[in-house]
Amino acid sequence: MPFVYLHRRTCAQGIQCGGNKVNVAMPEVLNLTELLSRVDNDQELVTELFSIFKSVFPSHLQRLSDAVANEKPQQVEAESHTLKGMLLNLSAARAAAIAADLENLGREKKIAV
Amino acid sequence: MKILIADDDPVSRRLLEKTLLQAGYDVLAVPNGMAAAEQLCKQDGPRLALLDWEMPELDGPGVCREVRKKKDQGYVYMILLTSKGLKTDIVTGLGSGADDYLTKPFDSGELKARLCTGQRILHLEGRLVEARENMRFKASHDALTSLFNRGVIMELLGREISRSRRERAPTAILLCDVDHFKSINDTHGHLIGDEVLREAARRLLLSVRSYDYVGRYGGEEFLIILNNCDPVSAPRRAEEIRRSLSDTPVHTSIGPLLVTMSMGVHQTANWGAQSVEELLHQVDGAMYAAKAAGRNRLSFTIPSDGNHVVPSETERSLR
Numbered sequence: 001m002p003f004v005y006l007h008r009r010t011c012a013q014g015i016q017c018g019g020n021k022v023n024v025a026m027p028e029v030l031n032l033t034e035l036l037s038r039v040d041n042d043q044e045l046v047t048e049l050f051s052i053f054k055s056v057f058p059s060h061l062q063r064l065s066d067a068v069a070n071e072k073p074q075q076v077e078a079e080s081h082t083l084k085g086m087l088l089n090l091s092a093a094r095a096a097a098i099a100a101d102l103e104n105l106g107r108e109k110k111i112a113v
Numbered sequence: 114m115k116i117l118i119a120d121d122d123p124v125s126r127r128l129l130e131k132t133l134l135q136a137g138y139d140v141l142a143v144p145n146g147m148a149a150a151e152q153l154c155k156q157d158g159p160r161l162a163l164l165d166w167e168m169p170e171l172d173g174p175g176v177c178r179e180v181r182k183k184k185d186q187g188y189v190y191m192i193l194l195t196s197k198g199l200k201t202d203i204v205t206g207l208g209s210g211a212d213d214y215l216t217k218p219f220d221s222g223e224l225k226a227r228l229c230t231g232q233r234i235l236h237l238e239g240r241l242v243e244a245r246e247n248m249r250f251k252a253s254h255d256a257l258t259s260l261f262n263r264g265v266i267m268e269l270l271g272r273e274i275s276r277s278r279r280e281r282a283p284t285a286i287l288l289c290d291v292d293h294f295k296s297i298n299d300t301h302g303h304l305i306g307d308e309v310l311r312e313a314a315r316r317l318l319l320s321v322r323s324y325d326y327v328g329r330y331g332g333e334e335f336l337i338i339l340n341n342c343d344p345v346s347a348p349r350r351a352e353e354i355r356r357s358l359s360d361t362p363v364h365t366s367i368g369p370l371l372v373t374m375s376m377g378v379h380q381t382a383n384w385g386a387q388s389v390e391e392l393l394h395q396v397d398g399a400m401y402a403a404k405a406a407g408r409n410r411l412s413f414t415i416p417s418d419g420n421h422v423v424p425s426e427t428e429r430s431l432r
Contacts, residue, residue: 038128038221045131052123081167085196086124088218 027093035091053086064102068111077106114232115139117158119149119176120165120194125217129163129194132221136228146171150179153189160187160235161228166195166206174209181210188238190231194219255329257307258314266328266336271389273326273338285347285380287337287354288396289317292373292408294333305365309372312363320357339380347380351411359409373409375400380413 039045060083067075084099105111116138120126123144130142141159143149146168152158153176162180164173171179173193180189193211195202206214212234213227255262261269270286277284291297291313298306310333317327317335330336339350355376362369377400379392387395395414403412 038218039131040135040221042131045128049124049127052127056123078167078169081196082122085122085217088196089122089124089128091218 027097029092029094031091031093038089038091049090053090056086057083067106071111073106073109073111075106076111077103080106114161115141115159116161116163116228117141117143117149117152118163119143119146119168119173120163121145121168122165125165125194132224133163133228136225138228145169146173146176149176153180153191154183154186156186158189160189161231162189162191163224163228164191164193164211166193166202174206174211177206177210187242188235190234192227192231258311258329260314260318260335261326261328263328263330266326266330266338267389269326269328270336270338270393273340274389274392282341283343283347283380285339285342285344285351285378286392286396287335287339287351287379288330288377288393288400289335289337289354289374290331290376290400290404291333291358292375292404297370297372301365301367301370305367305370308365309363309370312365313358313372313374316357317354320354335374342380344380347378348411348413351376351378355409355411375403375408376411377401377403378411378413 035046036043039049060079064076064079064083067073067079080099080103084096084103087093087096087099116133118126118129118133118140119142120129121144126142126144130140133140138161141152143152146164147170149162149164150171153162162176164176166173173195177191177193180191190213191211192213192215193206194215194217195206196217203214212231215224215227253262253265254260260266273284276282291309294306294309297309310329314327314329314335317337321327321337321339324340325342326338326340328336337354339347342350355374359371359373363372377396377398379396379399399412399414403410406412
């Protein structure tokens with residue numbers, strides 16, 4: 001997934017700590033129960049929301065890639081923030097967490113290529 | 114109730130829109146802060162708003178600041194939506210003029226509850242505005258008849274005369290006095306007298322156009338301003354107004370009473386340099402002439418400028 005690749009590229013540190021792998025509980029990819037409860041079980045709305053996401057995601061990803069490539073931390077922060085918001089709404093916790101990390105890295109200006 | 118939502122994230126915007134539509138709101142969704150500020154600053158724009166914090170160009174707090182600058186319209190209740198959660202952010206958000214703050218992703222139950230709080234505040238404002246308008250009405254209208262009170266009708270008279278002078282437009286001024294009012298009060302009591310005045314006021318209002326003014330000038334005196342009433346129509350209209358009272362008895366608690374009035378009429382298209390007081394003095398004189406000539410009739414002021422338009426008095430006999 002290109003998103004995770006981007007994350008690895010921009011991470012200043014991995015999740016290794018003192019030589020030992022730390023077992024961090026990964027947030028789940030998608031919590032459908034939570035998502036459905038957010039939309040009052042409106043499955044049509046879920047489909048609609050995913051389709052909106054699918055249509056705007058490519059351009060956001062492109063802008064994010066460009067921001068990393070052009071070393072623009074403020075733009076990394078802004079684009080990641082927007083993506084994070086969307087992913088949180090879609091209960092895609094893992095991707096949202098990654099977006100949150102990217103946002104922080106952008107804010108702290110740590111986007112060494 | 115109309116609500117505005119502003120969010121540059123289309124997923125969030127659609128989710129909010131659907132949630133609120135289902136809750137019965139009339140939703141206006143915009144994708145940025147500039148559009149939000151524009152809509153909220155309109156005179157009858159939405160009074161409730163959900164604003165995302167981070168938006169390009171004008172962010173949520175920026176929208177709040179813009180809206181709070183406009184003090185001359187109804188209150189707009191604004192809630193900021195954001196994934197920020199630090200106390201300093203909350204302080205900044207509320208400091209920019211927001212009424213409340215919700216973190217994303219929001220819980221729809223909490224969102225609706227906080228919007229209800231907002232509606233309570235708007236309802237309270239509505240009650241205050243209503244109370245203020247009631248007081249305004251009471252301050253400018255006569256309590257018994259609901260006509261303009263003396264102060265207001267005098268002010269309107271001054272304004273109309275200035276306008277007529279400026280535009281060289283004709284206006285007619287009628288001063289009406291209920292005939293034998295003192296004896297109505299003495300014979301039947303003041304409560305009946307009040308009923309008569311209320312009914313007279315009602316009939317006068319019905320006999321004039323929406324752009325004319327009727328005021329309670331004195332105890333049993335009414336001042337009527339007929340705007341854009343030319344000297345040819347004035348006698349006819351004044352006569353219609355007189356007859357609105359004399360043609361049909363007034364139904365009171367003690368039975369039908371025949372009530373008439375004497376009317377002084379001043380009409381001209383040429384105002385000269387007379388002051389309001391001088392004009393009133395003339396109309397007053399004409400009204401007294403009508404009383405002296407037998408009551409229940411019109412009497413016209415004698416124009417001092419030589420532009421004689423109508424005979425100086427109309428003879429009518431009591432029915």
